[in-house]
Structure formats: C-alpha cells, structure tokens
Amino acid sequence: MTEKISLTVKQQLIVICAVAALLPVWLISWITQLPWYLVVSSTVITLLITSYFALRLSKPLLQGMTSLETGLLNFKDGELSSLLAYNRDDEMGRLCQLYNQTAKQLRQEKQSIYQRELMLDNVLQSSPQAIILKNDHDFIVYSNHSARDLLGAKSALEGSQLSQLLNTAHPQLINAVERGVDGLFTLDNQQHESQTWHLATGKLLLNNQFHTLYVFKQLTRELSRQEVEVWKKVIRIISHELNNSLGPMSSMLHSAKILSEKVKEPRLSRVFLTIEERIKHLNEFVQGYGKFAKLPTPQSTRINWPTLFQQLQTQWAFDLTQQQNVTTFADQAQLEQLLINLLKNAHESGSKSEHISISLSQNNHYTRITVNDQGKGMSEQVMANALIPFYSTKSTGTGLGLALCREIVEAHHGQISLHNRSNGGLSVHIVLPNAE
Template sequence: MTFKLKYQLIVCTLIAVWASAALYALVLDVSFAQLLLVTGFASLVAIVLCHYVFDGVAKRFVALETGLLNFRDNEFGVSLAVDGKDEISHLAALYNETSNKLRQEKQWIYQRELMLDKVLQSSPLAVMLLDNSERVIFANASARELLAQGSRIEGAALESLLETLPQTMVEAIRSGRDGLFSVQKDDDEQGSEAWHLSHGSFLMNGNQHKLLLFKQLTRELSRQEVQTWKKVIRVISHELNNSLAPISSMVHSGRLLAEQHGDTRLVKVFETIGERASHLNSFILGYAKFAKLPQPNRSRVDWQGFVDSLAGQWAFKVEGSLPDTPGFFDPAQMQQVLINLLKNAAESGSIGDDISLQVKTLENGVLVEVCDRGSGMSEAVLTQALLPFYSTKGEGTGLGLALCREIVEAHDGRISLSNRAGGGLKVSFFLPG
C-alpha cells in the first residue's frame, strides 16, 4: 500500500515538473536541448526528493499497518513511536492510546476468565456444555468425575457417554426436563445419592448450545434433616431442663424433711425420684452434646498410632495393611466414631475375633469399614438406624450412630450400613483426603 502511494507521488511530481518545463519553454522560447536538459535535471531532483521525503513516511505507515494486523490477531502489545506533531504522529498517538486500552481490557477479561474457570472447576456443581451436534465442549472437574471417573470428556459425543452411565441418569438426561434422579453407588461407596438435573439452552456464536447442571442433593438433604433433629432436641432439652431444676430442688428439700421426721419410706421415695431425675439429666446432656457438636479440628494423623490407641479399649482385628499416608481428620471426634461402632459390634453378639477394622485407600480419600458377625439388622432398622432417638436397645438413647453420622458428615464424608453375606453388619464411612 505504501509503495503505491510513493509511486503515485513521484508520478504526480514528474507531471508537475514536465508541465512547468513546457510552460517555461513557451514563455522563454528556449531550445529543445535546453528544455530536455532542464526537464531531466528537475525530474531527477524531484525523484530523489520524493524518495527521501517518502521513506520516513513509508516506514511509519508500515509500522501502523503492522500494528493494525496485530489488532486483528488480538495482540495489543505493540506501541508506535510518536516523534512529531504531524497528522501521522497524531494517528500513531491515537493508535497507542487504543492499544493500551485494549490491552488493559484483554488482561481484565483474561483475569475474569481465569476466575470463572477456577470457580467452575472447583464447584461441586457438575457443569457440562454441549454444542448443536451434542458433543461435549466443556466439562468441569465435578462433571468429569460424575460422568467419566475423572477422565477428560471434551470432544466426546453425548451418546457415547450415556452407554456407561446408570439408567436413571440416562433417562434424566434424555428427558430434557428438570428433575430429580438417584444413583446407586458401588460396593466401595454404598448407598444411593440424590441428584437434581437442570437443562438449559442458549445461542453462542450463532449456534445452539445445551447446558446440563447436576447438583448433588444427598448431603444437603442430610444436613437439613440433621438440623431439624437438632432443633427438636434443643426444644425438648430446654423444656426438660426447666422442669428438672425445680424437681431436683424439691427432692433435695423433701429428702431432708423426711430424714428429720425419720420416715425411711419417704426418704426412699425421694431417693428414687432424685435418681431418675439425675438419669434424665444425663440423658439430656447426651443429646445436648449431639446438638452442639463443634466443627472438626482436622490435622494429619498417623493411622498406625491411631488404630493402636483403639486396640487397648476394644477387641478387634485389623484387616489388611493400614495406609502409609496420614489421614486428615479430627482425631478426638473420629475416635468417638470408631469407639461407638466397635461398641455396637461387641454388643451385637459377635465375638472379638469376628470384629474387624479395615482402612482402604481410594483415589480421593479413605474408606473405613467396621464389620462383625452379630445379628445384623432388618431392612426397616437399616433405614432408621442413623436417625436420632432411634434405638433397638432397651437402654439405648438412639445417639450412637446418629453422632457417628454427624461427625462423618462434618468431615465432608458419608456413612452407610449394610448386612453382610453370612450374617453380621458392615458399617462403612468415607473420608475425603
């Protein structure tokens, strides 16, 4: 482009020179040889001056052209030298101002994209984006874990993914409607998980895209359930405490009066009332502990030393080898969980040699299993055993397994119960690494 302008300027200059020479010849009546000599010399001078003057302009036009080509390639790091006050220098200054603004906006957009990608990748919400041919063009870490055990699925056809997914999930995806579905977990992560699937669609770059959002509701439902139980417990504890305080005071006064009058039968009555009130008070304190369980104070814990500390309290055997990698949990709270589970196993009728503890290392955490060969549980009991107040023991408070569940879920884990083939119970809980 700049060379065409250069030659056009030379041609125009030469035309002007020749026109001036012709006019000069007509006015002064010079000879042809003189005219030719003057015209040739003027033309040479004009060409040299045009080359000299235009070379600087040409370089500045080339720089401006290069900068604009960089704009087209989304590169805004090039600045032009501004060394004058002419029109081209003014144009270069405007270019530099535009370049700086675009560079700042590009950096801001890049930072926002990084933040958005970080949020999406770390979100527990599984996000998958499909193009108009139903191929995956984006899937965050949660979606890859849910749909492909962590493998990358970008570029894969949706139909090929559906071949490996549970039927309930396939039906939810193909329905095209928002709704709930449940997924049965494998042997290492027993139980079922509740999920909510949202379908969305929008235009991007002129093409229709589909957005699938998978939200796990199991933990949220469990959390809401536990919060409801805690509220009930707090209300009951408050009302019972309001009644127990005056009863204990009156029992103490009544017992003193009975002793003064020597009425042994009345003393015995007051002692029995006091004993039952004390028992009820300890019962309430146990529920209050469950309702006010503190957040776990997690730390790195050596599995061998942790299990050895339990061996002195309950009889059990360790199946397999313990993980070399330390666990990450609150040792006091997790000890309470295992003490409750080992105690239940011992009270189930199982002998010590049949009670086992196993810690399995998984890709994203550990799975702890406590097994026994006791009487097991009926299906009805299995569905209720983790709820507060529920107990099959005559003297039970229904707090043991409920407290275990609360502690495990406070560690972002999950717990499940199942009967063993050949008799007995297996309690499994997963702790993320």
C-alpha cells in the same frame, strides 16, 4: 463489465505531482508557440523531475503506512509483542507512536485476562460442582474434573459429543439433561447410596455461537447437614423443657421424702424411690441427647492408635488389623466415642465376639477405618434411615448412636457409610482426611 483501475498511494502522488507540474509547462508552450520537439523534451524533463521529488516525498509516508499495515496484521493474528520502528517527528510518526502505546496497553490487558482465565480455570477444575459447556452442535467445549467423574470418563471430555457420553450414564442423569430445565434428581453411587443432585442450565452466546451450560451440584451432604441441624434444634428445645421440669421435681421429691419420714408409711418410700429412679433416667436421657445436640468443635491432635485400641479392648472384644505407621489428626475423645458406639452396635447385632473386627489403613490422602460384624445386617429401609437421629429398631434404643457417629465423622470432614456384607453382617466404613 470493465474492471475498475485502482492506483496505489505512491502512483496517485506521482500522477498528481506530474499533472500539477505539466499544466504550467503546456500553458507556457501554447502561449509562446514553442516547437513541438521543445514541448516534448520539456514534458519528459518535467516528468522525470516531478517523479523523483514525488518519490522522495512519498517515501516516509509509505514507510509509515507499511509499518502500520504490518502492525495491524499482527493485531489480526493476536500478536501484540511487536512494536513499530518508525519514529519520525511527523504526523505518521505520531500515529505509529500511538499504535505502539495501544499495543503495550493491549498486551498488558491480554496478560491480565490470561491470568484471570487461568485462575478461573483452576477454581472451576477444583470445584465440587460438575460443569459442562457444549456448543449448538452438541460438542463439549469445556468441562472440569467433577464432570468427568460424574460421567465416568477416564479422559478429558472436550471434543466429545454429550449425547454419546450420556449413553452409558445413569438413566436419571440422562432424563435430567434431556429435560433441560433446572431441578432436582437422584443418583445411586457404587455403594448403592442415594444421592440428591441439582441441575442448573443456561444459554449463552460465545464466539457468535449459542452454547448450553450445565452445572450439577450434589446436595446430599447439604441436605443432611440441614436435616441434622433441625433435629438438633428440636433436641435443644426438648432438653430445655425437660430440664425446667426435672429441677423442680427433684427439689419437691426431696422435700416430700423428708415429710414422709414422719408418716412411717412403707408404700410412700417405694413410690418416692420409683419417682427418683425415673427422674435419674430422664436426666441421663436428656444428657445423652444434649451430647448430640451440642457436639463441641473437634480439637485435632495426632491420634495414638495403639493406646486408643488398647483402651477399647478393655471394654469390647474385637480382632484388629492395623497398617503400620498410620498418622491421623483428629479429636481422640470423639474418635473413641465413635468406635465405642460402633463396637456396642456390633456386639448387640447378634454377632459373636470373635467375628467382630476393626481394620485400619491409610493412603496419601485418607485414613480408612472399617468395623465388621456377622450379625443380622440391615434391610434397605433400616439402612436408609439408620444415620437419622431418633431412628432405632431397638425397643430401648434412643436412635442417637449412629447419628452421633455421623456427626463426629462429618465434624472431621470425613464420610461414613453402611454396607451389608456378602457373608452376612454389617460393615461400617469411615474415611477421615489425613491433613492436620
């Protein structure tokens, strides 16, 4: 096969101009029967003159085309900061001007997109949801800090294969990812607490390559919050009905006691006394539940820890280990109620007073309070339900002590957890944020 000859624009212009100039010269030479040496000399002079003028005419065009080619190569490399210097007042100049306007607009849009991507990345990195994006070769192309914590990695996940990272993950997590469908699964953390997670998956086309997106959302706190809200609603309904009954009963009892004074019957006095005691007990019962169902919004102030512990030690005996200069912002009344409930449980656990202790410490982000005893501890079943309202192992318990503790802690955006101690007894850990 013969290779096709391709002429540049410059060469094409010279050929066109030369042919257009030589045709009249050859036609006149043929009509006038000029000698061959004059024809040759005329042809050479015509070629030189037309080539010179063709080069002069094509120079601006070639300069504009060269500028456009350089600009388009910059576009190809993603470089939008270079502008074309060609500024003649002709068609090529207007074309280069349009190129410069397009480059400026694209540069502005690129900067805007970069700012949006940076903001989106900051949002995703700080999101509590674990996000993993992998390509069709199983390599992770994007992940956030929550995903790193979920998989127990100490460095960025980008560039690693998801299947290799899952080799050391929790079996339930591996099973959820391998199923590849949206759904719930449970994980056990380092404190052996069961956590409920939701996995959402999706497919997307990115850079002409299919990718899989995994979004892991922890639902434990949300489910607990909804569960507590349901219990609060039940408590409010029960409290309302009991109050509606106790009010008329108290009024009728008072009237009956006045009428019974005329009868002079001792047994009636005992009956009325018993009824009065039960009504009083029910009132206290309703008020206790109402305190849980209508916990006010915490009014944060700087906690005076020495005063708080001094007040507690007038009611309960305990050993105190306190880090100096602990600054915590919380509702002092609610925090005092929290510690009263925990100390009361510790003393009722069968632990000796000298084995009950409170430790207080703080780092840059959290204040940690730990209440320890050496009582009987808790079985796994009791520990799993201890923070749920109405659950109690005591015959006279209401099941609201630890539930109220949990409500107070979560109202302060903190966390509470229960742990059996290795040497016997229970350890309650409370973590509160330091920020005001």
